[in-house]
Amino acid sequence: MxxxxxxxxxxxxxxxxIGLIVFILGVFTLGGQSKSFSKSVHISAVxxxxxxLKKGNNxxxxxxxxGTISDIHFTGPSQVDVKMSVDENSRQYIHDNAQxxxxxxxxxxxxxxxxDGGSPQAPIIREGDILQSAKIVSTDDIIKVVQQNNENLLAITSDFKLLSHKILQGKGTVGTLLADSMMGVxxxxxxxxLQIATQSAAVMANNLNKFSNKLSTKGGFADKLFTDTVTFxxxxGAVAQLKAAADNANILTQNLNKASNKLNSTDNVLGILLNDKASAAKVQTSINNLQQGTVKLNDDLEAAQHNFLLKHFFKERAKAKADSLKNAGKQ
Structure with missing residues (x-):
């Protein structure tokens, strides 16, 4: 026994x-995972x-x-202070401007x-630092956005259904285009x-380009006009002469205008002759009378030459004229 x-x-x-050994190993293992036995720095965020979020989370x-979350408590209305324990070995990589x-x-x-984040130029975290927290998107917010998107999608689907129905009925421009074959033609x-017009525009642009290249050709008229001061x-000078000629033509036109105005008036002889029929008739009568008087005078002179009293005078006169012509022929 x-x-x-x-x-x-x-x-x-x-x-x-064996149980005690297992318990001790478990304690050390869990303590190592939760950093319970390592030196840490305490920081927080609101x-x-x-x-x-729960205490003890990572x-x-x-x-x-x-590190781990060491404490969670309220600090004010709708504000929660979360305290964290961060491993001392990791502290050197975390800066106080991180979020x-x-x-x-x-x-x-x-x-x-x-x-997240943090610039290397900023100091590393220290005991008691409060980091800036970023607003999280909750599941409710995501569900609200998804619900709103579903409503918008439903509205778009309804509108598209109505639009397709109108198109099939031939309403609107698109519906008319699909239903009316003539409109399609x-x-x-x-x-x-439009394609022909576009091609014509391209050809015109090409011709304009060629024309501009010709204008800029060295030695051409346009080049001389823009660069040669002598030609310019x-x-x-030619333009000035043309201007002077135009001015002279203008003066001549004005003078002709004045002469025409005088001829159209009755304050001068020509105007009277051209415009006053009675005066013109009188002048014509005077001219006729003068012509008749000249004829009679010629007849009287012819008769006087045959008069025995003046016959000797005219013979002497004719003889003197003949001698004068003879002497001029000898010289």
Missing amino acids: DLRENRRAVIVGLFLA FDDVAG VWFSGVKV VHIGSDGLIGNKIIVI QLKQSMHN NKIQ
């Missing part, structure tokens, strides 16, 4: 020793909504667990604190005309 009881006591002792930085936000450990996992012809001065 004594040997059996001793054996039982040894077995119980072994089980107790949130309007922690979305189910703190992550750049995808690495760097924190609430994330999830996986798709539907526990809520965690995620530390006209539209096709319009597009063809000649052209300017």
Whole structure:
């Protein structure tokens, strides 16, 4: 009996020793995961909504667990202060201008604190620092946005259904275009005309380009006109002469105008002759009388030459004239 009881006591002792060893290893393992036995720095952040965050949840930085949440409590209306314990070895990588936000450990996992950003120029975090928190998008907000998008999609679908129904009925421009084959032919012809007009515009642009290139050709008229001062001065002189000629023509036109006005008036002889028929008739009568008087005078002179009293005078006169002509022929 004594040997059996001793054996039982040894077995119980072994089980107790193994259990104690397992317990100690578990404590150290859990303590290592929660950083319970490592030196840490305590920081905090204030949130309007922690979305189910709990004490003991993890703190992550750049995808690495760097600490745990040590406490959560209210600090004011709708404000929650979340205190975090960050491993001292990770503190050198986290700067005091970093932001924190609430994330999830996986798709539907526990809520965690995620530390983002921070510039290397800023100081590293110290004991008691309060980091800036970023507003999180809650599930309710996501559901509201999805619901609103569904409503907008339903409205768009309804409008498109109504629009397609009107198009099938031939209403509107698109419906008429689909239902009226003649309109489709006209539209096709319009597009063809537009294409022709576009090609014509391209040809005209090409011709204008060629024309501008000719104008800028060295030694051409346009080049001389714009660059040769001698040619420009000649052209300017020709323009001045043309202007003077135009001025003279204008003066001549004015003088002719004045002469025409005088001829149309009755304050001068020519005007009277041209415009006053009675005066013109009188002048014509006077001219006729003068012509008749001249004829009679010639007849009288012819008769006087044959008069015996004056016949000797005219013979002497004719003889003297003949001698004068003879002497002039000898010289």
